[in-house]
Amino acid sequence: MTESEALKMFFDIALEFMVNLGRRALRGTSIAALAMLAGTSVAFADPLPSWNAGAAKSAIEMFVRSVATPGSAQFVPPAERIAVFDNDGTLMAEEPNINLAFALDQVRDDAPAHPEWNNEQPFKAILQNDRAYVAHIGHDDLTKLYLATFAGTDEATFENTARSWLGSARNPILKARYIDLVYQPQIELLHYLRDNGFKVFLVTGGDVDFVRAFAFDLYGIPPWRVVGSSIRFKLMQTQAGPELMRSPTVDSFNIGAAKASNIHLAIGLTPIFAFGNSDDDESMLALTGARRYAHLALILHHDDGKREFAYDMYGSPFTRLDKVLDEAPSMGWQVVSMRNDFNTVFPKPESAAQGK
């Protein structure tokens, strides 16, 4: 082969490395060097095309540039570039909540085997479609119905059940599959952070295994980068060999103060970037200020009644955003307005599966 052919082959191999393996830690300088060598030009396109110009977009771009540029006063080594995102209402529409919808459907599916549920809350309300009750379901009820439907299930069955449900379940308000209701600007932000050496973790109040069932396909976030609410598992010997079974014990509700503690448990480093959308994210947002590095915390404000929801009019126990909105100015948290900062909300149908 000629040197020219070898160079071309080399470029292909190097490009494959970048795309498949190295993208997270790749530096802009290396991209430029590769492009130069290949004799092509790289168009430095806007990495956040679905974000409108404004304070939020500027804050993100300035922060990422300042921590990822060697020599910058705010430079942060790649190993410490940790970003955390809430899921429901931050990356994905949350009215109704996807995990709750899944649990409610399981109750309906399992009901024929449980006649006693007709006289027991929260099952009775779910089966009779008592919207007022369901809209204000609390943690005790959630625990009860979650354990009733999934305790004693092995992990593989749970995963299969979740994946099957996700493939078809539709949001009744927005008239689309739940998994198609991710926010396009946030998908771009996940790419942008990873392209600048960040490790991105999902920190959700949802069941960690339920969220794992879609986190990679939708966001490119692998199972070991998902931190969530959890039940305890027990390894049991079955005729088919050892099986991990869901036990009837909740280990952690990953909301409120627990988020900061569980982030530390799972990651061991303090995130320098956090994105949430409710009071349940307060400790996660505040945690970014606990170390010596520059940091950025953002709050998505659902103020777009036309394209999605305006929560001030909506309200639910899952989506309260009072305290962190009040605290934002004094804490230096950046409020993102869905109405003003997102020029697109949901991906166009043909690009919906391109999150990974």
Added chain:
Amino acid sequence: MTESEALKMFFDIALEFMVNLGRRALRGTSIAALAMLAGTSVAFADPLPSWNAGAAKSAIEMFVRSVATPGSAQFVPPAERIAVFDNDGTLMAEEPNINLAFALDQVRDDAPAHPEWNNEQPFKAILQNDRAYVAHIGHDDLTKLYLATFAGTDEATFENTARSWLGSARNPILKARYIDLVYQPQIELLHYLRDNGFKVFLVTGGDVDFVRAFAFDLYGIPPWRVVGSSIRFKLMQTQAGPELMRSPTVDSFNIGAAKASNIHLAIGLTPIFAFGNSDDDESMLALTGARRYAHLALILHHDDGKREFAYDMYGSPFTRLDKVLDEAPSMGWQVVSMRNDFNTVFPKPESAAQGK
């Protein structure tokens, strides 16, 4: 620049990718292609030179080759190549246990401020150097002394205290620093697994943050790949800003059945490779059999009274190895004999810091 120079520069960049970024997922075919293009030859040296030829070394090599070779009947996609290692007694000498030694030294350091400890167990035994008591210290006592010494400490202070202690603390029996008493064959094994696309997690009964303080320097394992015993953290507002504080609540003792549950919580995938050395690793070893893939579980048997220890003569609550040794044949677990399978136990002093 000439094409030849460009090719050379390209090779350097590609090599940097490999070394810094892509090593974990790199395929043998790509190494060969790169080597060919650069006109250099790759010497296929033994990646496990400190392992003697024998059943254990063969089992490791055959397993890794079979799961990492595309087209092999036992091929496992890189994303699912998860390996878990116990720490104490598996990667590092554990007599005495490094985490316990750290806690005991903290009790001694803090004693002047706590006159009441002279009349209270386990503090009294520690301060009076009552070896018989300390040798059989149990979980309740461990919790008590751990919380007494570290509850209310902020995370950064804890990390600094641990790092400072690790820099000088010496194993009184083996007459070397604890951090120099890692097993050279295991360091090679960690490299070998990562070079074949494995993600390596440390799954330890030790305090997760204590073990994180040395896991990267000794093993190349970053903080977010350490699963351990944990106390709950609380984010507090202090005059210096938000601080993560260690609370007086133990969240999880990561031993026995808890290991399997915590592995699933932290990783979300079933490991296909596990290495332990005591009955506390039983659930972790058994877990490898819970999924559809080929798997390998190994047990390090401390049978080398000359170069390290023979536990049959030694014994302690931390190092019991009865049940898993009995179960090994029926479970298909590979027993590794330190005496026969390790040709070197500890690294030579000048190479001690090369684990990463």
